[in-house]
Amino acid sequence: MIWVSWRRQRPQLITLLAVLVVGAGAVVLLRSNMVDTINSLQLNGCVTRVGPECLEGSRAGDFRGAWTTELNLGQAAILALPALIGVFIGAPLFARELEQGTHVLAFTQSVSRTRWMSSKLVVALAPALVVLIALQSLVSWWLSAAGLLGPRSSGSFHFLNFGIEHASPVAHALFAFALGTFVGVVSRRTLVAMTVTLSAFTVVRFALSDVVGRLVPTQRLEVAAGESLAESRGGNLAVESGWLDAAGQRVSTDRADALAQACKTTAAGVRRTQEEWLACLPRSGLAKQYATFVPEGHAWQVHLVDASIFGGLAVLLLAGTAWVLRRQS
Amino acid sequence: MNPLSATAVGKRYRTRWALRECSFAVPEGKVVALVGPNGAGKSTLLRMAAGLVRPTTGELRTFDTPTDGRTHPDVSFLAQDRPLYRDLTVRELTRACAAMNDRWSADRVREVLGLLAGVDRDAKVDTLSAGARTQVAIAMALGRLPRLLLLDEPLSDLDPLARDETLRIIMTEVADRGTTVVVSSHLLSDLREVCDHLLLVDGGRVQVDGDIEEVLAEHRVLVGPVADESAVGGTLISATRTGRQSTLLLRGAGRAPEGWAGTEPDLESLVMGYLRASRERRLR
Incomplete structure (x- = not known):
């Protein structure tokens, strides 16, 4: 049965292999070129830490100008790969059989529907995941060579960084693939399945990208009015921020804005200075500023939540696929 | 079994x-x-x-x-x-x-x-x-x-x-x-x-079920005058009536009465007779 599935899936598997070879070759080549550039510009020190010469100056600027687009494209490729797996491997897997009626051939042999389905799933999915993981590791290896000179400097929670690290790409690919198979068995049309999969995956992916960060424990920083909240920013994931009154209760955003505005002028209508304004705030009830955030070091927790949500959805969709196929006539 | x-x-x-x-x-x-x-x-x-x-x-x-x-x-x-x-x-x-x-x-x-x-x-x-x-x-x-x-x-x-x-x-x-x-x-x-x-x-229903030879032997095609069908026995399956003569497909008809010519139908005319009859039933 594995041979049958392999033979049926051969064009896609050859394409996958080609993607792997071309992708790996490109990354290896680009990385070695990039390392040469870093060496020739004498920027090696900037890869691991941010010195003054790394932030401004023509050498770092030259490097960023030359390599940012390439590095971002590498990230985008890994970000897009799960969608492509869903659209080109998941969606046609059963839709094509149902569309051409060839499922009848399989269903009238001794092999059970469950075995037929699982062998097709494994043969289609396993190589795709292997290629995805391989390319993910290669791009990650390339990105580390650029270190803080490259996109990594925007922190683990940046959309491009978060989506290509840890278990997230695999979970997204599983979800896209399962979504493709499910839409495929329901619609029974390859083209419909591919389009719906692409749109649904994109929508869910964007919709959930903001949600996952809120599902892990956050840290809270409180500072007096006028002091800096910078410690909560940087590479961290900002969740919420606002004002607290003297009792430590949250002040609604509208009210806080109104109070802060009111403090800018005295009762007589004279404009207050910055110091006077800051002194006015606690008196009007804006005692402290706070921010909640997920520290960058806890990114792995967010990745786990992300992976379990998408993985869970994938399992549900695969169960749905099996259910529909079992009832298929 | x-x-x-x-x-x-x-x-x-x-x-x-x-x-x-x-x-x-x-x-x-x-x-x-x-x-x-x-x-x-x-x-x-x-x-x-x-x-x-x-x-x-x-x-x-x-x-x-x-x-x-x-x-x-x-x-x-x-x-x-x-x-x-x-x-x-x-x-x-x-x-x-x-x-x-x-x-x-x-x-x-x-x-x-x-x-x-x-x-x-x-x-x-x-x-x-x-x-x-x-x-x-x-x-x-x-x-x-x-x-x-x-x-x-x-x-x-x-x-x-x-x-x-x-x-x-x-x-x-x-x-x-x-x-x-x-x-x-x-x-x-x-x-x-x-x-x-x-x-x-x-x-959607079974109309005939049986050995072809037996089924054919059970049926008769009778060709005769349009005017009088009273002498014909058996169950009428279908009939084609033109100005001059009637062609009847019958089940269990026995011998052909006076003035009628009886033959055993072939498979094609038997099936045609049944299909025509059921179409007429539906149209009615």
């Missing part, structure tokens, strides 16, 4: 009943002609026997096992649209079907593919002619060494030569292995050569 038996089988697609209250039993070793107009429920019946469609009511059994979403190991099904993996070569397709079956005879497949015109085993299924494709599909069905062979329109889309070849493959199978065959077709004259049992379905 009947290879195929139905007890009050019904199948509803949304609001339309494709089959209703169908009861029959196919005796072992028979070649059954399943006939009826388009949309009579022939394909539904065969797909149900192959375990692809579940009955809405009643029960369909193959070798005394209810068909429950699975094809019985002793049953082979040739679907009307000949589902084959078209991007594979004939050789690869044979390997695929062998891999999907617990019991498989490569010799039988080779034999059927080598019969008559023969099929190029390294050609892609896609490039084959309709006749060769049907031959390949039948070879795959016979590779399972079935004891009940279900053929849905095996002769449609075939030229006379390919039709003849296909019929000969089926006849060889019956002669060699005593396989029970249920074949649906519109080509009654071709069926007459191979079939010995008739199952006439129309409007």
